[in-house]
Amino acid sequence: MTDIGAFSPHWYRVAGLHPRLRAHVSISRQIYRGEVWHVIADPVSGRYHRLNTAAYAFVGRCDGGCSVQAVADALLNESPETALTQDEIVRLLVQLNQRGLIQSEMTPDVAAIFQRSDKERRQRRRQGINPLAFRVRLGDPGAFLKRFDRWRYILFSWQSLLAWLLFLLAGGLVAAMHRDELLAAGQTWLGTPHFLLLAWLLYPPIKALHELAHGLAVRRFDGEVHQMGISLLLLTPAPYVDASAASGMPRAGQRMVVSAAGIIVELALTALALMVWAAVQPGLVRDLALAVAVIGGSSSLLFNGNPLLRFDGYHVMCDAFDLPNLAQRSRAYWRYLVHSRLLGLKHVASPEPGRGEVPWLVAYAPASWLYRVGLSVAIVGWAGSLSMVLGLLAGCGLAFALVGTPVLGFWRDLLQMHLPDAERRKALRAATALTLAGVTLVVGLPLPFATVARGVVWIPEQARIRAGTDGFITAYGAPHGAAVEAGQMVLTLHDPRLDADALGLASQLEGLQADLHAAMQRDPVKVRDIEAGIQRVGVQLERVRELQGQLTVAAGVSGRLAMPRQADMEGGFAPRGTLLGHVLTGQAVIVRVAVEQDTAALVRDATREASVRFADAPGEDWPARLLRAVPAATERLPDAALADFAGGPFATDPADRDHLRTPRPVFVFDLQVDGQVREMAGGRVWVRFDHGWTPLAIQWGRQLRQVFLRHFNPAT
Structure with a gap:
């Protein structure tokens, strides 16, 4: 170790202590990236602490007979380069004492350092008053778990793993086969009170099986579980067991099995629920199965199985x-980077990452924070949809946890560091400047503010070539790319049924006319009925001939024919209304954009300029101007x-076969693209509406306001 910060102001309080490990703790040896570590674990409380070689060399000599000063001096004489500093020894003793892994004589001075009981009591009190998340311990599940010991080798075997994989494969195939039905059911049912009630009732038993799997996995490798209870997260009860004994297991594979056991159970339940859902008729059982599948799948993918959260x-x-x-x-490494690179501190110890760990340490903390931000926004929105008060509480609590806690921790660490006066003043000035810069960036510095929406190149209806009636494409009047005039035939359809209907109706009409002539001479009473029949058949024949006329499709406007798939379409069947091509007029390109209701007013009233980017030319921006806006929302x-x-x-209504009806209203805008742009009928575009330069605080405030209006306003 380095001699930087070697001396601790608390050293005199611990130098005379004679600590030793508690008699019931165990020590296991683990290897990470070629480095040897030792884990000290308490099988009763489930607490543990990981020691590197230098720390283990110190703890290993603490036998209750040697003082801290004597052990430190001996290590310093033997290996001055690797011996722990005084400050590191004090922190190590405090950490081991907080976890209840060591014991020593206690004096008032030492108690002032350790403060273990008070700290834990304050932590338990804070957890108890948190309205969103707290725990209640219920007892020791050890005796219950031992009843399953005879099954533990069967449950956690290669054969069981293979069966689980096959089971998941079957569930995945069922989900793929019923993909559209599942999406339709999800979009129409997941937000209903019925589903929320079922989910609230089903989550505790699903979580109980999840935690039971953890406990059985610990027992599989001869570990002990001595704590279970109920945790409450957003007013939803969830059982838990303390499986921290896995941390002391020497093999990484054993620890991975314990950690993954809950995910394995949830995914198996998801697969089973999908198969039940596909097999039964609509009703309560089917609803329960879908709820289990949603809970198990989302919990595994978004929470328990996601490595960006500190779960399984x-x-x-x-x-x-x-x-x-x-x-x-990772947080400690970022703290070191901020202290050493931004604040210019020299008296800070490097975290000393292992071989190949630096990329992980750099990437994990920010990635985890960003994921938690996105997840928190979703949780606040969901909580707000249930209750405005609950949404506000969740929003304030999560905002403080994600932003306030890191900032306060940064300043607390800085103020508690033992630094020379000159370096402390320099660090405080740099930290103040950094904080003010962050506040200025958010509150005072204008930054680009824009809305990006998706749209299509819009073709007027008169320029679209559609099949007027059902028919088979038999001939084209003009090739793709040719110039056509308004009214010019561009393709011909053929429907043999219309020919047969026309022939039959014409023959029927001739027969009725002959009957009419005969009736006028022999039976005048039937004349009126026959005349009515002639009129009826004549109308039908006129309608059939009108449809036959629609078999010839003409261009509605003059321009260039865009029908690139003529060879593929020839001989194919075209239902009535099918879009077969376009006529490009060479006029200015019109883009039609749909935006959500939340941003419609901003696009309509605060757009300074707009630009369009076409899907087939994503690297080129084209200026555009707003032509018109549909005054009312549409679905x-x-x-x-x-x-x-x-x-x-x-998202669209799964029941809509045209995929046009949306569950929430949208607003439609038309823009005209300036410049000579090649017309791409129906092509996708991205439109950027520029709203000028606005500080981030105002931008975020507006987005937060929209979230509140969307979820908390009963009228929306």
């Missing part, structure tokens, strides 16, 4: 890539290319 997936990743305690060490998209099924941004 995180621990699996840490053990799989030999990255112990990655989250805390129909201007084109199916904007629907989610076609890769667009808007």
